[in-house]
Amino acid sequence: MxxxxxxxxxxxxxxxxxxxxxxxxxxxxxxxxxxxxxxxxxxxxxxxxxxxxxxxxxxxxxxxxxxxxxxxxxxxxxxxxxxxxxxxxxxxxxxxxxxxxxxxxxxxxxxxxxxxxxxxxxxxxxxxxxxxxxxxxxTVICVQVDTSRRNNQITYIKELEIWITDCFQGTLDELKASVEQTHKDNEKLRKRYYRVIDFILNEVAE
The missing domain is CATH 2.160.20 (Pectate Lyase C-like)
Structure with a gap:
């Protein structure tokens, strides 16, 4: 056309x-x-x-x-x-x-x-x-991460097995590697990310 x-x-x-x-x-x-x-x-x-x-x-x-x-x-x-x-x-x-x-x-x-x-x-x-x-x-699960940045959340799409946060998009292993690299000097923030990840995994498993 x-x-x-x-x-x-x-x-x-x-x-x-x-x-x-x-x-x-x-x-x-x-x-x-x-x-x-x-x-x-x-x-x-x-x-x-x-x-x-x-x-x-x-x-x-x-x-x-x-x-x-x-x-x-x-x-x-x-x-x-x-x-x-x-x-x-x-x-x-x-x-x-x-x-x-x-x-x-x-x-x-x-x-x-x-x-x-x-x-x-x-x-x-x-x-x-x-x-x-x-x-x-x-099945989309979005959870806000408690950080100084606004609208900082982790999103998981179960059927696609995709994890998304900020400008990241990939597998769970890739997300964990990104968290380790990006927040390697902030153990407190790393733990917050992992708590959110564990919460999402528990929700999906139920």
């Missing part, structure tokens, strides 16, 4: 959201051909800051697209291809992300509160500073 066509769709969607007429953005498959679905091709599209709240984007190809700070709350992205997409700061509150391919996407600072993440593929995605409250389909 050409950028000019996409801009017209976004403009009409904005009018629809403001009750000024317009048309709800529907960027799903475009037609049936030889019984095979031809899905909307939005790969590498520039959607930075776009307001796509409540839009239909299921099965769309958004691989490599720039969705930095876009509003995709309540949007249907089920089955969409978002590999390597720029989703920094994107609003995905209450979005449908079932079976969505988010491999190697940058989701740092994204809002995933109340999103449906059942069967979502998040392998290799950047998940630093994501908001995870009440997500569906993943």
């Amino acid at each position: 050409k950028q000019e066509e996409l801009d017209i769709i976004l403009d009409n969607h904005g009018k629809w959201l403001r009750n000024e007429g317009g048309v709800r953005a529907d960027l799903r498959y475009t037609e049936l051909k030889n019984t095979n679905l031809i899905y909307a091709d939005l790969s590498n599209a520039n959607l930075r800051g776009a307001n796509l709240r409540g839009a239909e984007l299921s099965y769309a190809d958004l691989s490599g697209a720039n969705l930095d700070n876009a509003d995709l709350s309540y949007a249907d992205l089920s089955g969409a291809n978002l590999r390597h997409a720029d989703l920094r700061g994107v609003n995905l509150d209450n979005a449908n992300l079932r079976y969505t391919d988010l491999r190697h996407a940058d989701l740092s600072y994204a809002d995933l509160n109340d999103a449906n993440l059942r069967y979502t593929d998040l392998r290799g995605a950047n998940l630093n500073w994501v908001k995870w409250q009440h997500v569906e389909g993943l």
Whole structure:
């Protein structure tokens, strides 16, 4: 799809959201051909800051697209291809992300509160500073660490076996190695991190 066509769709969607007429953005498959679905091709599209709240984007190809700070709350992205997409700061509150391919996407600072993440593929995605409250389909445990820094927490995603804190993302062994290296001169702070880690592991085991 050409950028000019996409801009017209976004403009009409904005009018629809403001009750000024317009048309709800529907960027799903475009037609049936030889019984095979031809899905909307939005790969590498520039959607930075776009307001796509409540839009239909299921099965769309958004691989490599720039969705930095876009509003995709309540949007249907089920089955969409978002590999390597720029989703920094994107609003995905209450979005449908079932079976969505988010491999190697940058989701740092994204809002995933109340999103449906059942069967979502998040392998290799950047998940630093994501908001995870009440997500569906993943077991996410976030615990605040008592330090002088604000919003310093450890997040564990059980199904992915990923640990996240500040700009770190990796396995449990990698997290422990990072804690040892970063706080090697502060035994008191190291112990606080380990207490939080042990608490999370105990919660997961129950």
